[in-house]
Amino acid sequence: MKIYIDQIGNHHVFETTPKRIVSLVPSQTELLYDLGLEESIVGITKFCVHPFHFKSTKKIIGGTKKVHFEKIRLLQPDIIIANKEENIIEIVEELSKICPVWVTDIITIEDNLQMITDFGALFNKRTESQKWMDKINFARNDFNHFMKDKSIQKVAYFIWANPYMVAGGDTFINEMLKLNKFENIYDNNPKYEGRYPEVVVQKMRIQGDPDLVLLSSEPFPFTDEHAFELGRHTHHAKTVFVDGEIFSWYGSRIIKAFDYFKIMHQKIA
Template identity: 70%
Template sequence: MKQLTDQLGTLHSFETAPKRIISLVPSQTELLFDLGLEEKIIGITKFCVHPYHLKSTKKIVGGTKKIHFEKIKLLQPDIIICNKEENTLEIVEQLSAICPVWVTNIVSVEDNFQMISDFGQLFNCRTEAQKWNDKLTFALNDFKKYIHDIPSKKAAYFIWKNPYMVAGKDTYINELLKLNHFQNIYEEKGRYPEIELKKMRLEGDPDLVFLSSEPYPFKEEDAFDIGRFTHHAKTIFVDGEMFSWHGSRLLKAFPYFKLLHERLKN
């Protein structure tokens, strides 16, 4: 009997390592694949787009907020992977009637390392998990050296329109902004505050306005609308996966961030 605790502090007991996995978190589906667990994944969401071929080889069981309970039940999973931010408490409670629901909670880079170690223990792939954590540690240290002398800039990171919403404190996005020496002007406004464009200059007057590709795909006309309310800010479209996907995606984020900083120099 193996006993392990997830990132919400819930204790789970397993006779053997789970062999039938459903993942309701796109970034964690990618991580499970990268840990060599493709054969054990039986169900994913319609938003699990990396690696792309999984959409044609695995059962789609809904989205991250709306799931097909019966489809999941019929798949007879040993474990369902959820995330505190991506999936609702109601979903987690409902699914707990089927099998153990492992919930991750990633706010910091350290939480990300912990999740990978946990998956190594949970699915008996400790060596692969350690390899990933070693690669990420090396890449993180390398990036910290790169960013060391780059001065801080004030930034606003937009995630939604109608209403306009930005990333705030206690979010993984905010942690990655800080890692990049971007000072989030909305850090003290809550996790994902709604904001008024006309107040942006008063609330921090950012140097940079980041328009994310997800969950809302911002377009050129949005950049124009938002730009009318900024003083001198540079508006930049960014890949939302690099700022908000945790797991193994972080390894691809570091070179992306370096390119972003090179663009900002021009």
């Protein structure tokens, strides 16, 4: 019997290694796969698009905000993997009646590394998790070296239109912006509280006037028209379409972020 503590402080007791996993978070599904747990994953959300073949080989149990409890119960999971931001507490509490629900809480890269370590211990994949830790740390150090002479640029990172919404502070996206020496004009902005505030774009000039306006590829499909509209509310900002998965997915996908960021900086230079 072993006791484990998840990232929101819940204690979990397992007599044996959990063998049947339901994952409620796309990026964590990908991580579990990359740790060699494909055979153990029995249920995923409709948004779990990596790896691609899971859509036809795993049971779809709903989305991240609305799950099908009976489908999950019939899968007889040993553990359900959730996330504090992605899955509301009411869902977690209801699922806890089925089996233990492991909740992650990822804001920083260090939180992400802790999750990988936790999964390595929890699922007896310590060697695999250490390999991922080593690869991520090596790539991050290399990227920090790449960035050392780069100047700080002010940015606004948009995730939605109608109404316009941005990534604020206390988010993984904001941490990835910091990694790139991007100063988020909506980080700790007293006029726009919350992690993903709705903003008045006509006031961008007086509330930060960014050098770059970043338009995420998910969850909203921004167009050239959006780029033009947002750009005209700044003095000089360059509008850039960016890969939302790269900025918002934690887990093992972060290893792909560093090369992506290098190319992005070369394009915006």
